[in-house]
Amino acid sequence: MSRRAIGIDIGGTGIKGALVDVKKGKLLSERFRFETPKGGTPHGIAETLQDLIDQIPGSDGLPVGICFPSVVKNGVTMSAANVSKQWIGLDADHLFEKELKRTVHVLNDADAAGLAEAKYGAAKNVKGLVVMTTLGTGIGTALIHNGKLIPNAELGHLQIDGVDYESKAAYSAKEREGLTFNQWAKRLQKYYSTLEALLSPDLFIVGGGISKEHESFLPLLKLKTAIVPAENRNSAGILGAAYWAKKHTVD
Ligand code: BGC
Numbered sequence: 001m002s003r004r005a006i007g008i009d010i011g012g013t014g015i016k017g018a019l020v021d022v023k024k025g026k027l028l029s030e031r032f033r034f035e036t037p038k039g040g041t042p043h044g045i046a047e048t049l050q051d052l053i054d055q056i057p058g059s060d061g062l063p064v065g066i067c068f069p070s071v072v073k074n075g076v077t078m079s080a081a082n083v084s085k086q087w088i089g090l091d092a093d094h095l096f097e098k099e100l101k102r103t104v105h106v107l108n109d110a111d112a113a114g115l116a117e118a119k120y121g122a123a124k125n126v127k128g129l130v131v132m133t134t135l136g137t138g139i140g141t142a143l144i145h146n147g148k149l150i151p152n153a154e155l156g157h158l159q160i161d162g163v164d165y166e167s168k169a170a171y172s173a174k175e176r177e178g179l180t181f182n183q184w185a186k187r188l189q190k191y192y193s194t195l196e197a198l199l200s201p202d203l204f205i206v207g208g209g210i211s212k213e214h215e216s217f218l219p220l221l222k223l224k225t226a227i228v229p230a231e232n233r234n235s236a237g238i239l240g241a242a243y244w245a246k247k248h249t250v251d
Helices: 042-055 092-100 109-120 171-177 181-199 209-216 236-247
Strands: 004-010 014-021 032-035 064-068 104-108 129-135 139-145 148-150 203-207 226-229
Touching (some): 014 042, 032 042, 042 064, 064 092, 109 236, 129 181, 171 209, 209 226
Parallel strands (some): 004 064, 129 203, 203 226
Antiparallel strands (some): 129 139
């Protein structure tokens, strides 16, 4: 049985992908990156995916896992926060399988990052409830219970103080408003305290590019729950997506 799959992470600005050993949770090729085509439309993205896969050596016939910033049910993208509205209600598995002529499985981007942590990272062998959060353009969340993913948690959109709180606490809000780490941490405190009150988790994991600077903000948070940085930084989505594709593919 082959243990290889291709993992692809589609974001608002870039599309990254690589060949993955899903048993070890390791990249077997370099990480290829293409700009997300303007507008982030389904067809534009499908074309870019083909170009990306063509670059990956040894990718012939391998299943492809793709993670994407949307609720995904049975391969259908159900929402579109921070991407083109054309994705709402689209059978993305079908579209990509037609364009790429191979088996494709699409899942939510934070779910992919959460799976990568559960299989190969900070949530490995953790009992109870792990809440994975990714701090980027939006806030992505994944719930992992005893190592199993409960898909499509959209807790980045919690209403706090009357607003969709990802607009206040995502990393993009820090950048947009020029917040210092101290100022941003006050908002993160409010966000994680709310999650803690609602879910009583056993562990919080913080991912997204900014998590490499975790020492500048995680120590500022006062929570009952342990909070740790993700172990799979830039490649979390790729690893989780490849794992998902392999898990759903019969050799
Ligand atoms: C979307 C989620 C996504 C997250 C991170 C949110 O705005 O609603 O589906 O996981 O951003 O990209």
